[in-house]
Amino acid sequence: MMRRATITAALVAVLLVFSGIPMAVAGTGRREMTTVRSWYFAEGTTDYGFEEYICVQNPSPRDAMVRATYMLPESDGAGQIAGDPFVVPPFSRTTITVGNQVGASDVSVKIDADEKVICERSMYWNGRIDGHDSIGVTAPYTTWYLAEGCTDYGFEEYVCIQNPRAGDATVNITYNTPSGPVERKPLEVPAGSRVTVKVNDDLPPCDVSTRVESDVPVVAERAMYWDSRRGGHSSIGVSSPSSQWFLAEGSTDWGFDTYILLQNPGGNDATVDLRLLGANGVVEVNDIGLPAGSRYTFNARDAVGSTDFSTWVESDEDIICERSMYWNNGTGKAGHDTVGVTGATFNCYLAEGCTAYGFETYLLISNPNGEENDVQVTYMTSGGAVPHGGITMAPYSRETILVNEVLPPGDVSMHVAGELPIVAERAMYWHLRGGGHDSIGLMEN
Structure with a gap:
């Protein structure tokens, strides 16, 4: 399909x-x-x-x-x-x-x-x-979707709701679980405040996706922790589903496990295709069934073996997509997670980055086009802009840049620009990869 x-x-x-x-x-x-x-x-x-x-x-x-x-x-x-x-x-x-x-x-x-x-x-x-x-997100909305979530296997899950408006908000939460939807009792979020919902208090152990609905625009995120908070990750929600999603980062090598999380918040069953763009070419996984109101977890190792890759998701119904990654350097399980982006664009901006204090920073770039793409990277430091030489990316490929090999120790933001539309993320690790986090950037033309 x-x-x-x-x-x-x-x-x-x-x-x-x-x-x-x-x-x-x-x-x-x-x-x-x-x-x-x-x-x-x-x-x-x-x-x-x-x-x-x-x-x-x-x-x-x-x-x-x-x-x-x-x-x-x-x-x-x-x-x-x-x-x-x-x-x-x-x-x-x-x-x-x-x-x-x-x-x-x-x-x-x-x-x-x-x-x-x-x-x-x-x-x-x-x-x-x-x-x-x-x-962050640039506006509050009345509806938010969060594809990832788990209250099993030692995970704690929290949904964080911000009300930046002048009036109180009444918020309804629906959990999509393997047993069907579960409606939480409404909660009030006072004007100019923040409320935290511990999902484990609402559900038995299970995988879960979440929909947050409010009578006034609010902002919603989800944070998860595991192994007595040895590790954790978080992601913003998205305000609307989409028929396609892109994720620049992904690896099943170097001790990493990668999972693609798919949420179908709609009333119709969806059929989903994955295109995994890696060093060994494009691997397609077609016709994944995603029933209405359900959540599905795809283990990327089942399709690509051990490799670095990016992901392109297409669906015949509008869905939500996130990606989570886990690893263990011998000190306990760590992980990171992010929602995807719904389109490739000519520019991507990434605010966080550090090459000091034991941090490693990686820039992950995906070229989801059927032709070569010339890409430029500019690093923005406390001392100003530092241009990086151009990169020519093969069709349907993924590129990894270790920023520590380009810049001296310091804090850094990044601007990635492609001759054709690109997708980019940034991952950071520290304590010899004992910890790590990742984020998408701001996508603009």
Whole structure:
């Protein structure tokens, strides 16, 4: 059933919604700030031994004025804390240490900027034994979908809901389980606050996908932990399903296991095809049945053996797709996860990256086109932009760049540009790969 769909330079809707709310910066002596782009992060905590950071990338040739607003749960005083505005220079990256702003608390974050910045959130815990990371979303919505989820095998799962609006939100959650849908009782999320739902308290041990519906626009993410929080990962939700998904990262080599998670939130059964793009060419897995309201897990090793690869998912019904990866360097199981993107584009921006403090940073690029693709990478450091030589990618291929071999130690953001549409992700590892996280980027034309 594999449809040879033309690669569209589609924008990724969940990441590309802009706002134009004027915002005065009182008492700073600066010009009036007009918000060109906002970012939202539902998950976040600086309590329980967690560190949290917001990474802000400015790919524009102008200074970006940025302000963070922190939203706390009712148990911590349910309110908003406005951070002081700060400037991110052109073609550079800045990091916010959230614990310096809010103390010890669960927290959601909103970022406003007067330039088109890109933002990610990274979190670490237990002496950085592991961590997780995710790009934010640029708008709240009334519906969110989360394909991955598990309350079995020692996993803890949490759904984090941020309400950045001025009015309270009533939120309904539906879990898609192997036994059918399970409706959770409605919950209230006060204005300007954050609520956390522990899914294990609602379900018996099982795999699960989740749909979050609200009477006012909110933001939803999911975090998972395992082995007494030895490891963990997180991902944003998506606001609408799609008939195709792309994932640049994936490996069944080097001790990695990779799983493709498919959620069908619709009322019709779906037939799904996978195209795995690796060093040994394209491997197709066709006609996966995905019943209405169900979730399916595909073990990539069953199709490709041991190799690095990217994934292209096509379905005859609109679905949701994520990818999770796990590994063990001898100190315990670690993992990372991300939702896919719904289209290849000419540009991808990735805010997080580090080649210092024992971090390894990898840039994963997928060329889902039937012809060669010339790709350029620009690194944005605290000292400005560093161009990287061009890469010519073969048709239907995947490229891996170890950024540590390109840059000296430091923090870094990235801009990937293709002559033809591309897909890119960034993965990071530390403690000799004892921990790791991964994220998609902002996809733009």
